[in-house]
Amino acid sequence: MDVNRRNEMKKVIVSVKLRDILIGILIFNICIVIFSLIVVGVNKGNRQLKYGNTENKQIEHNNSKVDLDLKKEKDTILNKKIDSCINLYLTREKRIVKLDLEQYVLGVVSAEMPANFNIEALKAQAVAARTYAVCHTKHLVGGGCSLNANADICDSVHCQAYISQEKRMKTWPKKERAELYNKVKEAVESTRGQVLSYDGELVMNPYYFATSSGKTENSEEVFKESKPYLKSVESPGEEVAPKYxxxxxxxxxxxxxxxxxxxxxxxxxxxxxxxxxxxxxxxxxxxxxxxxxxxxxxxxxxxxxxxxxxxxxxxxxxxxxxxxxxxxGYGHGVGMSQWGAGVMAREGKKYDEILRHYYSGIEIKTLNYK
Known part of the structure; x- marks a missing residue:
């Protein structure tokens, strides 16, 4: 074979090899593109992108779980027998006492509302106070008082005011003591175990305050958290209140x-x-x-x-x-106005009407004590 012939054959072989290499590279790139499209498509469909959203999705999942657990707890309180005790922190004495819930509510109504108010207002106060106490009880909903880690609630306005029977009786006129105490006691006993609920759950923010300016406040405008049962409502007739x-x-x-x-x-x-x-x-x-x-x-x-x-x-x-x-007005303005409740009761409204006026859309449920 002459030299020219051999050179031509070498050129052909090189051309074939170069073509095969180029074809191989092209096929490899095509495979990479196809594979990428498949992976992205699958991940997009499953909403499980490896980067960026995984942590957020997990957080959302965890929040949903927490919300569901809390909802379950609040539902359970209304549908099972519960321990009716509460650990009360006495702020002046700096000690904790364990009380029966109904005994505690009696002390709260005595401290929070004038006993000469109509009994229907006192009943409304009893239900609101009981609800507040239950939603702060650690063994029921994991509540508690920040003033003492071992307490459910304290006796000051930091939570809600409480006074013992002995101390309260001393502040009332001697001739009226028995009558006033029995009136408050009747208000508590006639509403025994009753609490506020919304959408089948225990109300967790049953706020109340002394005197409105003629209208209550939306919760989100005072506490930055919107609650459907804490909406602004009219509260007329409070001009008679001493601190209006x-x-x-x-x-x-x-x-x-x-x-x-x-x-x-x-x-x-x-x-x-x-x-x-x-x-x-x-x-x-x-x-x-x-x-x-x-x-x-x-x-x-x-x-x-x-x-x-x-x-x-x-x-x-x-x-x-x-x-x-x-x-x-006097107070934060959210929830039930105590003087407004007194006005409504004096005008003939029943305690449940008073509560439904100040707490929009609520129902009244009865706890089942052990």
Missing amino acids: KTQFKFSNANFTTVMNSQFKGLNLNSNIIKDKINILERSQGGSIKQIKIGNITTTGKMIRKLFGLPSANFTISFESTNIVFNCK
Whole structure:
């Protein structure tokens, strides 16, 4: 074979090998693309992407499980026999006492509502107080009181006020003691075991307070958490309450000192504060949601806390060298108004009507004690 012939054959062999290599590379790339499409398609369909969403999906799953477990607990309380005891922390004595739940509720109603109120108002208070106690009981729903890790609840307004029979009797007129005590006792006994429920579950936030400004508050506008049974409702007739309207005066100097110490960089001048205060927004119930003071914006709730005001529903005026707060209502304004309940009871409303008015959509269930 001559030299030219051999060279031509070598070229053909090289060309064939190069073609095979290129075809192999092409086939490999095609396989990679097809495989990728299949994997992505499967993962997309199953919502199980390996990166990015796995942790979030697990969190969602865990939250759902927690919600279901809590729902089950709240359902169980209403549908099984429960231990009717509660561990009460006595804040002044700094000790815990174990009480029967109904005995405890008797002490709460005595402390929280005037005994000369109509008995239907006292009954409504008993149901609300009992519900509050149950939803704080550790062995039932894992509640508790932050003032003492071993207690379910305390005897101060941090939870709900409580007073023993002996102490309460001493505060009542001697001739009326027996009558008033028996009245409160009847209110508690006639509602024995009754609690508030919503959608088949124990109500976990049965808030109540002293006096409204004529309307209660939506829970989300005060506590940042929306509850369907804690909606703003009318509460007329409370003008007779002793703390329906109150006035507080502070010197301009005192006001600016408190504000400047609370808010860094405010630098409020006591001589020119009149034009530096502007109420920006009020809640449905009338409380101040946002107020601008100098270069900061805060809440009526914060101003109430700083100056010890009875409510966050107030107007501001100026008098010589003083700033004047004219307040309406007493308390946070969410749930049942105690004075409003008293007004409704005096007008002939029954305790269940009072409760359904202040707690939207609730039902009244009876606990089954052991």
